[in-house]
Amino acid sequence: MDCVICTRELKGYQKKFCSNTCEVFNKTELAKKRKLKNKIPILPRNCIVCNISFAPIRAGHFCCSLKCRKTFNIERERGVRHARAPRRIIKPMDCFRSEIPENLETHKSPVFNSSCSENKNQILEFIKNGGEITKFPSAPAGKTPEVNSAYGWIPDELFGSALMYEMGDEE
């Protein structure tokens, strides 16, 4: 009688296997066969991202490729994040737009300052071509400081620390 695995001659009380190695090998092979037999075949399914049919390897296999898997993960993470802390989606320039009143007036008679009118010609051309200048609402009144006035309200102190308006001569 020979070993059922390696067909080597059996010795003494050996009945099936010549050695421990052959017995273990047989055991693992049988286990593999049993596993294959009990395996439930997984039918092809559609990818949850790109909706293309594919053959899944495992039961919990829902994406056809690594690319789709990454897309799915990103989308899922985004969903979790939004569910955790819903927040306003800020579009570019939104923060500035909110500060500008909607009912702005326009005019066509620009006033030029003699010291800073480098773009005078361009502005006049813009008006000539039908352009209109947006009139911003009048600026808030200048504030005078309420603290750190060493000598009280003397003019030098106020001009030094408070808002000053440029008194340019107009043409």
Ligand SMILES: [Zn+2]
């Ligand atoms: Zn053997």
Ligand SMILES: [Zn+2]
């Ligand atoms: Zn896919």
